[in-house]
Amino acid sequence: MVEVPDVPAPRRSLLHCLAFLVYLWTVTPVRRLLGYEPIVPESSIRTEIGVRFIRYSIENSLEGARAFEAATSKLVSMSVPDKLTPVEDDGIRGVWIGDEYESGHDGSNEPVIVYFHGGGYSTCSALTYVTGLSGIRKALKKIHNINMRIFSLEYSLAPESKYPTQLNEAIAAIEYVAKEYPNRPIILMGDSAGGNLVLAVLQTLKKSPSDKLPWLKLYLIHAVDKAKELKNRVSAAILISPWVDIVIPPTSHEANHAYDFTSIHTLKRMTQWFLPDGADVKDPLLSPVFADLSGFCPMFIHYGGRESFASDIERFIEAAKKARPALSLDVFVEPKAPHITPMMPPFFPDMAERGHVAIAHFVAKLISS
Structure with a gap:
C-alpha cells in the first residue's frame, strides 16, 4: 500500500x-x-x-x-421540478422527492427508493445530488410511466458523528419508510460513501442481532424477526460508484487521477474522520469488497471507467459474480466517465442521462419480474 x-x-x-x-x-x-x-x-x-x-x-x-x-x-x-418535502420524524431527518402516491395505490408493486448520499461521510446532504435524483425520476416516468418517490436520508456527518452512527440511522430510515408504505417494496440506492452505506446495511440485515460484531452496536434492531422483516422489504440495491474498499489510495488512482475529480488527500482525511478507534479497514462492514455477498438482493452497479474507484469496484463485481447462490447483478460502465456522473447532470449531462436510463430500465425490470 x-x-x-x-x-x-x-x-x-x-x-x-x-x-x-x-x-x-x-x-x-x-x-x-x-x-x-x-x-x-x-x-x-x-x-x-x-x-x-x-x-x-x-x-x-x-x-x-x-x-x-x-x-x-x-x-x-x-x-428541479419535483416536490421536495422535508421530514423530521422520531429522529429521522431527510427529504421526500416527488409527489405523494395517489390515494388507494399503496398496494402497488412499484417500489419506493431510500437514498443515501455520498461525500465521504463528512460532507454533502440529502439535497446535494437532487438534480441526479430528479433525472432518475424523470427517466422512470418518461420511459416506463413509473412514478417513484425517493426518500433521501439526512444522516449525521463525521467527524462529529463517527461510524456506525450513519449505519444505525440508515436502518432506522428503512424502518420509517417501511411503516410509511407498508405494502411497497424498498430499493436502496447510494453513491460513493452512500453506496458503502447501502452495502453495510445489506450485510447488517443478513445478520442475527445475536451475532458477534466487533465494534458495531445494533441500537435499532431488537429481534431476529425485525431484521428479517426489513431484509424482506428490501427488494434491490442501486450502487453508483460505490466506495467498496476504504484503503487509501484507491487501486485505480495512479492510472485514473488525471481523469477523475476525487482527491486522495481528501479521502484520507475523510476516512480518518469517520472511522471509529481501532477499526479494521478490512472489516466487510467498512470495506464491502471483503463481504460475504451470498443471499444479497438483486443489485445494479454503475461506475465510470476513468474513476479512481474503478478497479476496486471491478474487484467487488467479481466477488459478487462468485456469490452462491447466484446473485442477480446488472452492471453499467460509462467508459470515459469519472466518479458518480449520474448524480451530476449539470456537469456531465450526456453521461448522466445514460445512467438515468440504465437505472430506470433496471427498476422497470424488477417491477415486471
Missing part, C-alpha cells in the same frame, strides 16, 4: 470556487481553439470543466467544503 502524506487542506470560500468556475468557462474553450491538449485527457470541454471545478471545490477545508455544498444545495433544489 502506498503511503499517502498528510497535506493541509486550503480554505476555499464559495466566492473562490465560483470565480474558478468562471475562469474555467472562459479559458477552457479558448485553450481548445488554440490547439492545446485537454488538461483532463480525452474529455469534452464541459467534462473538463466539471472535473476540474469539482476537484477544486472538494480539495478544501471541511468548513469550506460544507459551506460551498450548503450554498449549492439551496440553488440546485430550486432548479
